[in-house]
Amino acid sequence: MRVRGKPWWLFAAGNLTGAAVAAALFLVGPLAGPPELEPGELVILSGQDDSTGGQRQQLINLWNDSHPRNRARIVSVPQAADGQWIEMASRAEDGDTDIFNLDVAWTAYFADPPSGRRLIRPIDESLLAEEPGRAFMAKPLETCRYAGKLWGLPFNTDAGLLYYRTDQGLKPPFDWAAIERGAGRAGFEAAYTGQLAGYEGLTVNTLEAVWAAGGRLDVAADGRVTLDLDRWDEAMRRLTPRRTGPPVVLPRSTTFDETGSRGAFQDGRVLFMRNWPVAYRAMTAGDEPGPARPPVKFSVAKLPGPSVLGGQNLAISERTRKPRAAQALIEFLTNDQSQRALFDPGGFAATRAAVYEDETIKQKYPYASLLREAVDTARLRPVSPNYVAFSKRLHQLVSEVLTGRQKQLPRDLADRLTQALRGR
Template sequence: MKKKTPILIVLLLITVFTAACSKDSSDPRNSSADAGDNKNPVTIEFAAGKDASGELEKSIERFNRSHDDIQIKYVEMPAVPNEQITRYSTWFNSKSDTPDLLMIDVTWPAMFASAGWIEPIDEYVDQDYLSRFWPAATDVAKVNGKLYGIQGYMDVGVLFYRKDLLDKYGLPVPQTWDELAKTAQLILQKENNPNLTGFVFQGAKIEGATINWLEHLWGAGGDIYDGDAIKVDTEQGIKALQRMSDFIVKDKVSPLSVSTSNPADNNIVFSGGNAIFMRNWPASFAQLKGTAVDGKVGIAPIPHDVGGESHASTGGWVYAVNSNSKHKKEAVEALKFFLSDEEQKSMAIHASKIPSVKSVFEDPATRQAQPILETLQPILETAKSRPVLRNYETFSRSVQTQVNLVLSGQKDAATGLKDAQKELDEKLKS
């Protein structure tokens, strides 16, 4: 028996050691890959549209260099929102756990939250943190009392104009749509340049067509609400769409190609010196540097109808977290990095983004690098958000389809909005 005792002790030690190793390897809390240590950092996928300035990728690189435990993999999304939402729908309807962090249009939080696609982030932020932002930057993602994201940067529609051409002929910046049409006609006649057009805007069957129509509608004193009902087939609605069509057909200051154009298309035409006016977003300003119109451009409020007021549509993108992500905490850490003062300031200076952090918006260095912020502040004060609808996408698809058909000459304005109303009545009824 004495000879067997050492053997039993050795066997017992081996058993205990093996059990301990087994426990360590099977318990996810002890997994270095899940814990995100230096050897095996957690990789999160971040889906966002391409930033033409390249600053977003530089921001991601800064995050990756400063974090040993988390690394961001950039998933580039299509430039057009309609194409983005199609891809998101495919991913999330299949319960994909990636991308972990995503940027979504300001009109999507209610829809995404209702579908269970994005996660509330209330547990990760407090009121002191949220007080850093413009109220709209957080309000836009509040659904049923819960916060589902934070706006990464603000956006608002503006009118770009060729300051050099207006100065050349002693013309003021137009305040109404009729003034814009007459000013463009006069300059086109005097310039006699076959490559020059008067006014470019977004008329393709995309969200931009809905936005442009809304800005015309608001500028005519209209709205889409009739009590609790949605009404687009109204006197002001038809007037707004007719005004858009008139630029092409009656005034002949906009090319037929606006019916197939998006913001990037418009920017190509304008930056090449081939347009007098352009409706676009502030980010386009940075993209004009080094082009044929560098230093020759001004920015003004969106025009309105006679007797109306200028109301530009707000826009922008919201950081949100995939509800099926396996790394929600890490995704929020990345979100907070992008929303830090330093990164907000960098995006404002190098990518012409409008900061959602108030202090950065008012920072002297930011203002010096991006003087248009001073012009944008009053525009933001009178700007309007697009309709807050859980089924906003249904609304927008109906409107943009009919706007596009009218701009391409396939329907008249009254028929187009009558057909849009019929479709909305069928799809939005309870």
């Protein structure tokens, strides 16, 4: 049922969030749920929940309290993006998954896989309580559309930020020249670290470095790639750890993912770090696993250039036998109240502008406005069913340069990336 155009569960929750919603549901007792939803458990295949306090699971708990006929369960797959894609793609055919929590770069593949029929089904926009273009920020919503259809709803978005030490007299904004001037600072091993291991994180860091150098990556409708190789060479120069002189990039960065680079920053080894917004909460929440670290004085600024747009979208499995129930759960997890909970206290970047416009949020989290700007100005990775092959080829070639196995990127880089996007 709907109340004034809203799903029944949104009406029941009202303006409550977090513990208040849980308390309200406890007082009124579990609700049976709309009878038109197909009964049965809903399984969400997702990467590990790295939100502060396991906020994703908290939202699932709220859903389960009010939907005993459609209890939901998260099944986690490997944390690294590359491993997630392999496992999700392999499980898509078995029919045991109802909802996929997909990286934003994977929409085209799951909607139109090169090897067979689609793995996800379009969202039925006639059943949505809100018009997506009004509810969600433009860039996150853009990643849900492919070939004229809406294939999911934005669960959380992401944009890279530049973390810097506030106890070292550093003042934003920072370009690469400012970062490089930090090399040789007493008490620090290097100026900068990022996610430069050979996985999706390296693709992201590479594109951001290219854009910061004024470079481009253009992809035509037929997959043809054009780029300015001299700017790509400059980006490689910036990211490659120096063999002589004071290091700008921490040499161990070529083995780092998000967690490794955050550890180096917290341990006081570098002045600057590129990372996602969730690192902000991880470093301030004080509940990280492993040995306790002394608090580090830091703040965040914009990257030297545009960020890659990150995040995850919730999509309905083509094989599910409960499509209406799956879509209702997706709406619940992406509604205004859930987005507020994912940002505060979860630490994920919200997909709705209203969260960033909330005065309480802006006062509690001064970086919220900066994060919104980073999302609004972020750029999408190439949209293609063959994106994963493209990314793998790119980060393999870049890794050879950063680790010294090759002196420079191949001169036919554009052709090699074109072949990957064409599935060859």
